[in-house]
Amino acid sequence: MKLDTSGLESTSPFFGSGDELCPELSAAPSFSLPLSTDFDEFQKDTKATLKHAKGTTTLAFIFKEGVMVAADSRASMGGYISSQSVKKIIEINPYMLGTMAGGAADCQFWHRNLGIKCRLHELANKRRISVTGASKLLANILYSYRGMGLSVGTMIAGWDETGPGLYYVDSEGGRLKGTRFSVGSGSPYAYGVLDSGYKFDMSIEEAAELARRAIYHATFRDAASGGVASVYYVGPNGWKKLSGDDVGELHYHYYPVTPSTVEQEMAEVAGA
Amino acid sequence: MARYDRAITVFSPDGHLFQVEYALEAVRKGNAAVGVRGTDTIVLGVEKKSTVKLQDSRSVRKIVSLDNHIALACAGLKADARVLINRARIECQSHRLTVEDPVTVEYITRYIAGLQQKYTQSGGVRPFGLSTLIVGFDPYTGVPSLYQTDPSGTFSAWKANATGRNSNSMREFLEKNYKETSGQETIKLAIRALLEVVESGGKNIEVAVMTREKGLKQLDEAEIDAMVAEIEAEKAAAEAAKKGPPKET
Numbered sequence: 001m002k003l004d005t006s007g008l009e010s011t012s013p014f015f016g017s018g019d020e021l022c023p024e025l026s027a028a029p030s031f032s033l034p035l036s037t038d039f040d041e042f043q044k045d046t047k048a049t050l051k052h053a054k055g056t057t058t059l060a061f062i063f064k065e066g067v068m069v070a071a072d073s074r075a076s077m078g079g080y081i082s083s084q085s086v087k088k089i090i091e092i093n094p095y096m097l098g099t100m101a102g103g104a105a106d107c108q109f110w111h112r113n114l115g116i117k118c119r120l121h122e123l124a125n126k127r128r129i130s131v132t133g134a135s136k137l138l139a140n141i142l143y144s145y146r147g148m149g150l151s152v153g154t155m156i157a158g159w160d161e162t163g164p165g166l167y168y169v170d171s172e173g174g175r176l177k178g179t180r181f182s183v184g185s186g187s188p189y190a191y192g193v194l195d196s197g198y199k200f201d202m203s204i205e206e207a208a209e210l211a212r213r214a215i216y217h218a219t220f221r222d223a224a225s226g227g228v229a230s231v232y233y234v235g236p237n238g239w240k241k242l243s244g245d246d247v248g249e250l251h252y253h254y255y256p257v258t259p260s261t262v263e264q265e266m267a268e269v270a271g272a
Numbered sequence: 273m274a275r276y277d278r279a280i281t282v283f284s285p286d287g288h289l290f291q292v293e294y295a296l297e298a299v300r301k302g303n304a305a306v307g308v309r310g311t312d313t314i315v316l317g318v319e320k321k322s323t324v325k326l327q328d329s330r331s332v333r334k335i336v337s338l339d340n341h342i343a344l345a346c347a348g349l350k351a352d353a354r355v356l357i358n359r360a361r362i363e364c365q366s367h368r369l370t371v372e373d374p375v376t377v378e379y380i381t382r383y384i385a386g387l388q389q390k391y392t393q394s395g396g397v398r399p400f401g402l403s404t405l406i407v408g409f410d411p412y413t414g415v416p417s418l419y420q421t422d423p424s425g426t427f428s429a430w431k432a433n434a435t436g437r438n439s440n441s442m443r444e445f446l447e448k449n450y451k452e453t454s455g456q457e458t459i460k461l462a463i464r465a466l467l468e469v470v471e472s473g474g475k476n477i478e479v480a481v482m483t484r485e486k487g488l489k490q491l492d493e494a495e496i497d498a499m500v501a502e503i504e505a506e507k508a509a510a511e512a513a514k515k516g517p518p519k520e521t
Contacts, residue, residue: 121371124379124382125376125378125379127412130371132371132372132373133370133371133372133373136370136371136372137370137371140370161412
């Protein structure tokens with residue numbers, strides 16, 4: 001059974017204009033699928049076997065001064081921590097960031113691909129692409145690969161002509177505009193801290209502190225999150241990395257060891 | 273489909289693409305069309321050949337809108353125009369879908385010109401036999417623009433331009449009389465250019481005005497007649513003034 005992807009080809013030049021100048025950027029390829037009586041069930045079993053759990057904590061929120069983006073840096077394969085130093089905040093271009101949750105390769109590749117498309121848009125139209133447009137391009141691509149096993153839970157954060165922009169895009173093809181998002185297995189914990197401490201009128205330092213604290217608390221409770229808490233700020237002049245603190249050290253910063261008084265001192269008894 | 277691989281548009285020994293040049297001839301035989309860009313208004317005017325009695329003139333609209341903020345007028349093969357306009361309209365919506373923003377005038381002009389060029393470099397097809405005048409306001413900056421494309425696929429921006437029959441005389445008139453105008457003055461300038469080569473009267477001209485707030489508005493016969501009357505009056509007054517004040521006896 002051959003998968004028919006002709007319906008996925010759009011007339012938009014971004015999706016591969018008829019005679020190709022850059023065929024690598026075309027729409028989804030097609031390939032033969034195994035014969036099966038119940039195609040939907042087949043997909044379900046495959047998904048359960050592979051189970052990409054999106055073990056990570058990433059968050060982003062819009063506030064008065066711009067967008068704050070933060071993430072941990074742990075990569076896990078089941079119970080094994082494969083890396084403590086993964087860059088989960090991907091720099092798409094000098095004024096747009098993407099966060100990584102899910103399959104690392106999928107996120108990295110498609111964010112790089114998005115960067116290419118954004119640059120081509122700039123060159124063709126002599127103006128930067130909006131955050132809306134960039135997130136839409138990514139969402140359209142991910143939708144065309146829906147059901148084929150991509151695992152991407154990303155947030156596109158940036159600053160364009162309309163001000164700060166934040167979108168959540170995932171591999172199911174969903175795309176949401178919002179002011180506060182957290183993605184990953186540690187997101188419930190991060191949301192708890194983020195939602196209780198959030199105010200629109202924060203300064204950049206206060207917002208960075210809130211983001212850092214939210215990531216720290218998520219790494220404290222979630223086994224799949226840890227490593228280094230990176231915090232980025234996106235303002236009118238582009239993004240800037242504010243901090244990258246080891247969460248182990250942050251623990252002692254938030255819960256310092258209090259010197260406790262010793263109850264009884266052992267002293268030399270004077271010789272009789 | 274191997275039989276249709278041979279290109280119709282091939283180079284001549286001295287570097288001409290004759291099919292493209294013949295297409296330009298077809299444009300030169302088409303109805304006159306003029307476009308004028310003002311500071312807040314853009315006007316498109318097209319010659320209307322004398323109405324055939326039984327024809328429903330409303331079905332022969334020569335100035336069409338591609339989107340809320342973009343309009344197009346053309347000279348040449350009207351059937352080719354229909355195909356190009358449909359593709360452009362789809363592209364306008366497709367752009368809105370993929371980047372959630374309306375097209376800029378430059379973008380859609382580039383798309384139409386790209387389409388016209390593709391048909392000069394493909395097997396088994398002939399070039400589109402029309403030149404278009406594309407007008408609109410930039411959706412972000414509000415700046416008005418006027419662009420022209422031709423069968424070869426080139427495009428450029430203009431302050432005022434004409435295409436189709438007698439376009440040279442219209443362009444000469446525009447070069448002599450163009451100045452930055454707005455509102456009614458822009459409309460009058462476009463009609464005056466058209467009247468240089470077309471029989472006077474509302475039923476021989478089709479005029480459409482585009483403004484940032486109201487979009488495209490087709491002027492009806494009565495409004496055009498009123499403008500034409502104003503223009504004739506101004507011309508008469510200018511002639512009289514030239515002759516000098518009446519001599520005292």
